[in-house]
Amino acid sequence: xxxxxxxxxxxxxxxxxxxxxxxxxxxxxxxxxxxxxxxxxxxxxxxxxxxxxxxxxxxxxxxxxxxxxxxxxxxxxxxxxxxxxxxxxxxxxxxxxxxxxxxxxxxxxxxxxxxxxxxxxxxxxxxxxxxxxxxxxxxxxxxxxxxxxxxxxxxxxxxxxxxxxxxxxxxxxxxxxxxxxxxxxxxxxxxxxxxxxxxxxxxxxxxxxxxxxxxxxxxxxxxxxxxxxxxxxxxxxxxxxxxxxxxxxxxxxxxxxxxxxxxxxxxxxxxxxxxxxxxxxxxxxxxxxxxxxxxxxxxxxxxxxxxxxxxxxxxxxxxxxxxxxxxxxxxxxxxxxxxxxxxxxxxxxxxxxxxxxxxxxxxxxxxxxxxxxxxxxxxxxxxxxxxxxxxxxxxxx
DNA sequence: TCTGGGGTCCTAGGACCC
DNA sequence: TCTGGGGTCCTAGGACCC
Numbered sequence: 001x002x003x004x005x006x007x008x009x010x011x012x013x014x015x016x017x018x019x020x021x022x023x024x025x026x027x028x029x030x031x032x033x034x035x036x037x038x039x040x041x042x043x044x045x046x047x048x049x050x051x052x053x054x055x056x057x058x059x060x061x062x063x064x065x066x067x068x069x070x071x072x073x074x075x076x077x078x079x080x081x082x083x084x085x086x087x088x089x090x091x092x093x094x095x096x097x098x099x100x101x102x103x104x105x106x107x108x109x110x111x112x113x114x115x116x117x118x119x120x121x122x123x124x125x126x127x128x129x130x131x132x133x134x135x136x137x138x139x140x141x142x143x144x145x146x147x148x149x150x151x152x153x154x155x156x157x158x159x160x161x162x163x164x165x166x167x168x169x170x171x172x173x174x175x176x177x178x179x180x181x182x183x184x185x186x187x188x189x190x191x192x193x194x195x196x197x198x199x200x201x202x203x204x205x206x207x208x209x210x211x212x213x214x215x216x217x218x219x220x221x222x223x224x225x226x227x228x229x230x231x232x233x234x235x236x237x238x239x240x241x242x243x244x245x246x247x248x249x250x251x252x253x254x255x256x257x258x259x260x261x262x263x264x265x266x267x268x269x270x271x272x273x274x275x276x277x278x279x280x281x282x283x284x285x286x287x288x289x290x291x292x293x294x295x296x297x298x299x300x301x302x303x304x305x306x307x308x309x310x311x312x313x314x315x316x317x318x319x320x321x322x323x324x325x326x327x328x329x330x331x332x333x334x335x336x337x338x339x340x341x342x343x344x345x346x347x348x349x350x351x352x353x354x355x356x357x358x359x360x361x362x363x364x365x366x367x368x369x370x371x372x373x374x375x376x377x378x379x380x381x382x383x384x385x386x387x388x389x390x391x392x393x394x395x396x397x
Numbered sequence: 398t399c400t401g402g403g404g405t406c407c408t409a410g411g412a413c414c415c
Numbered sequence: 416t417c418t419g420g421g422g423t424c425c426t427a428g429g430a431c432c433c
Binding site for chain 2: 034036037038039053054055057058059071098180213214215216238239240241242243244245246249287291331332334336
């Protein structure tokens with residue numbers, strides 16, 4: 001049994017807290033970020049039942065005196081950078097999970113920096129002192145447990161789950177509290193009479209896989225037995241770029257949609273170029289008048305980040321959906337580029353283990369690839385999962 | 398509850414290959 | 416002409432998270 005050395009650090013009510021920090025007149029008052037839909041709510045607003053994802057009219061009814069501020073993404077990105085700079089100084093292995101949260105692996109740091117609990121406490125006070133933001137931290141042996149501990153510690157708290165207290169912490173919780181269990185899985189679990197994690201732990205892995213599907217069954221079994229394999233992995237490569245726009249219910253002309261599509265593609269392509277990434281699959285996302293969704297996608301032979309190449313495909317996908325849009329109306333349009341270079345099909349290289357440095361051979365091979373696929377399609381870094389391993393195993397019987 | 402914008406991962410069928 | 420056992424990739428949809 002290993003020690004609890006995984007930290008999950010999570011800024012409390014991040015967007016709303018940044019707003020309160022930057023405008024002291026908001027301190028202590030209910031703050032809601034985002035008109036239309038609540039993107040974040042301060043704890044003062046949450047106390048009144050407001051939560052993110054909620055429609056603005058409902059939020060206003062629950063908390064009429066709330067101050068609604070428009071989101072300032074630049075400020076949040078800036079605050080996030082500062083936060084992560086502190087995370088990086090705290091541990092060598094940091095896996096970012098969103099703008100405001102990360103996993104930190106503090107194993108092996110005890111002699112230099114103290115116990116995980118001490119490191120966590122120091123991290124919290126440093127963030128408070130330097131960034132004037134509250135973060136909650138969970139410490140445990142596994143990521144899911146650390147994440148759930150930080151959630152339980154909120155707001156502005158610290159919870160360490162030692163191995164001998166794992167059951168006590170996890171088993172009484174309702175299944176929907178598990179990270180990764182949403183309304184759909186929770187409903188299925190309840191149908192099976194499984195309401196708490198403790199009850200979940202009574203079922204065999206086979207039975208869970210059969211009833212909930214391979215991945216979900218395996219994962220939930222692992223969670224219930226504190227055996228998830230997921231380690232903290234720094235520098236995970238992003239797997240898609242996207243942009244979307246909600247349209248309201250008003251009918252849209254074809255011209256209007258095409259102009260909007262062009263803007264979305266341009267925005268996404270520019271972000272990809274700035275990051276030096278390219279992708280091969282264009283996905284058009286649609287939401288119709290009745291709020292049902294559909295997607296249409298097409299893959300190119302080679303990755304690209306060229307606006308024009310992506311736009312041609314996007315237009316074709318939109319044209320193919322024209323009838324459905326005309327009949328059902330459209331309330332959202334979005335573009336996502338996936339199958340990014342380095343995350344999908346790969347090229348296997350055999351490097352000579354001769355006397356000459358392998359680095360030289362690698363550089364040569366990389367140049368070769370750049371010539372064949374374009375510089376943007378070739379990235380250098382640690383191997384990513386799935387790069388050139390078998391993509392499937394099967395046993396048909 | 399009349400519903401933003403950004404992501405990740407999984408499932409399933411079909412085309413196609415050796 | 417029907418058939419084994421092992422794969423890859425593409426497309427569409429869905430669940431979930433912040």
